[in-house]
Amino acid sequence: MAKQAGTATRSVRGSRSGRPIMALLDLLGRRWALRILWELREEPLTSRALRSACDEASPTVLQARLTELREAGFVELGDGGGYGLTPLGRELCETFMPLHRFAERWRR
Amino acid sequence: MAKQAGTATRSVRGSRSGRPIMALLDLLGRRWALRILWELREEPLTSRALRSACDEASPTVLQARLTELREAGFVELGDGGGYGLTPLGRELCETFMPLHRFAERWRR
DNA sequence: TCCTGTGCTACATTTATCGTAGCAATACGC
C-alpha cells in the first residue's frame, strides 16, 4: 500500500504533470477520502467513531487514507486522541460545502 | 465490474443512508471521476482525447466512469461524437472550481 | 476500396479494498 514518507513529490497516481490540482484530484479521488473530510467537518472523531460514521469501512483503508490526508496536511491526530481537520483541511472542506446544496438538488 | 443499467437506486457503494451527499461523494470518490469532470470543464473531448488528457488511463475504467457519470446526468455523449458536460455537470464542475485556487496555494 | 478515427470491449495481470481478527499502549475503576 502507498505509505511512503512525504519526502518528495510522491508521483501521485496518474498525475506526473506536477500540477497541484492533479495531485489534489487524485488524492481526493481515492476511496473514502472525500467522505472522511466530510465526516470530520464539524468535530474531531476517534478512529472508531470515524469508522462508524463511514458505514463501517474497513480500518485498513481508513488508516491508509488518514495517513495520506495527514501527510497532505489536511488532517491531524490531536494529542488527546481523535482525528480532526487542520486549518488547511477545514479550508478545503469549506470548498466542498456547496457540494451539499448541489447534492440536495440533484437527488438521483 | 459495475455496469448495471440505471434502473434503480443502485446502492452506491458505502452509502446506504440514502442521503444524496453520500451518493455524490461516493460517485466522485471513484478513480478518475473527478479528473474526468475536470478535463471536460472547458470543451467536449473524444474518448481518446479524454484518455490522453487523463495520462493514458486505461479505457476500461474511463468507460466505466463515463457510463456512471452519464447515468448520473453529469456527462453526455454528443450526437457528433465526443463527451461533454451536461448543464448539470457544468454546474457541478463550477462547484469544484475553487479547488483549483486551493490547490495552487497548497502545493504540497 | 483502403485508411483513419470513433466509441467501446476482452482478458490476463496487478493493485486496492474488504472483513475479520487482533496487537501494544493508555487509561479507568476496584
Next chain:
DNA sequence: GCGTATTGCTACGATAAATGTAGCACAGGA
C-alpha cells in the same frame, strides 16, 4: 496490583476494482 475498556493501528486471506494491451464494429473521407 488486576481486570477491563478504549485508544490508534496492523496482519492477512478473500474479493472487487484498476491497469495495460490488444482488438472489435461502425462511420466517414480519400
